[in-house]
Amino acid sequence: MTAPVRFPRFFVTNPSPCPYLPGKSERKVFTELNGPHTDELNDALGRIGFRRSQNVAYRPSCLDCKACISVRVISDEFKPNTTQRKLIKRNQDLVVQACEPWATEEQFALLQKYLSKRHPGGGMTEMDEMDYSDMVEQSPVKSFVVEYREPTEDGSKGALVGACLTDQQGDGLSMIYSFFDADHPDRVGLGNYIIMDHIMRARKAGLPYVYLGYWVEGSPRMNYKVRFRPLERLGPDGWLRFTPEK
Structure with a gap:
């Protein structure tokens, strides 16, 4: 039996300079938004702090900072x-x-x-x-x-x-x-x-x-x-x- 919604695969970006706090670095976790249940997936991810950019949902995953708050x-x-x-x-x-x-x-x-x-x-x-x-x-x-x-x-x-x-x-x-x-x-x-x-x-x-x-x-x-x-x-x-x- 095939599951109706495939669990998304998540990836992590390399650290880069933070655009908001000087001296900090940012890192993001992201997944691709595709398939027949994209709206439902985007809704679920939005409720746990993800944001959308084109066909990608992301949220901060910084190593030494948790300043970004949804x-x-x-x-x-x-x-x-x-x-x-x-x-x-x-x-x-x-x-x-x-x-x-x-x-x-x-x-x-x-x-x-x-x-x-x-x-x-x-x-x-x-x-x-x-x-x-x-x-x-x-x-x-x-x-x-x-x-x-x-x-x-x-x-x-x-x-x-x-x-x-x-x-x-x-x-x-x-x-x-x-x-x-x-x-x-x-x-x-x-x-x-x-x-x-x-x-x-x-x-x-x-x-x-x-x-x-x-x-x-x-x-x-x-x-x-x-x-x-x-x-x-x-x-x-x-x-x-x-x-x-x-």
């Missing part, structure tokens, strides 16, 4: 604070659409602008259009690109100011990668708004969680993730609520 927002209980309510009101005129996962020149141009502003010198700045197409389109699971556009008076397609590659898992939305116009004079905080829009989308769809990836205590680049509460983190005893110290 976090997720409880969508149904999220209540925006005063600053977040103002941010929602400021951006409620944006035209938001969940699109099929097809890469466009407009998206890639926005990504390049975002990376040059927020992550200059980072590894992703070397991506070309083919690399971006692979990131978006090589998805073996249910994915979409949520686009955020400026409104127009005639209803035509407005300028793209934000986008997020998102997976829909069985218990929530997993934000794979988001990018936006970080220089827009009237859209300060757009990245935070994209997260809140995903929380509202998950709530409307009856999905209990929004997965934000890894939070790294001590890394300023990751501080924004703890602004969305209630928040759960994955530890030895499973997913538990926590309130990070300010």
Whole structure:
């Protein structure tokens, strides 16, 4: 008798410099996502802290550090604070659409602008259009690109100011990668708004969680993730609520 789901084979990368904590090295364990039960496998791995990149699921497996912690927002209980309510009101005129996962020149141009502003010198700045197409389109699971556009008076397609590659898992939305116009004079905080829009989308769809990836205590680049509460983190005893110290 053949088992309905073959147990995945896992591999480990060689150590490399950590992009979040100076002086640390990172190592990842990963497996390929393929076969007829890929969605179920991705869901199961997501619940134990894996993230997806194209057709691979991975999570940190560092030898001397456990700073990377998986976090997720409880969508149904999220209540925006005063600053977040103002941010929602400021951006409620944006035209938001969940699109099929097809890469466009407009998206890639926005990504390049975002990376040059927020992550200059980072590894992703070397991506070309083919690399971006692979990131978006090589998805073996249910994915979409949520686009955020400026409104127009005639209803035509407005300028793209934000986008997020998102997976829909069985218990929530997993934000794979988001990018936006970080220089827009009237859209300060757009990245935070994209997260809140995903929380509202998950709530409307009856999905209990929004997965934000890894939070790294001590890394300023990751501080924004703890602004969305209630928040759960994955530890030895499973997913538990926590309130990070300010």
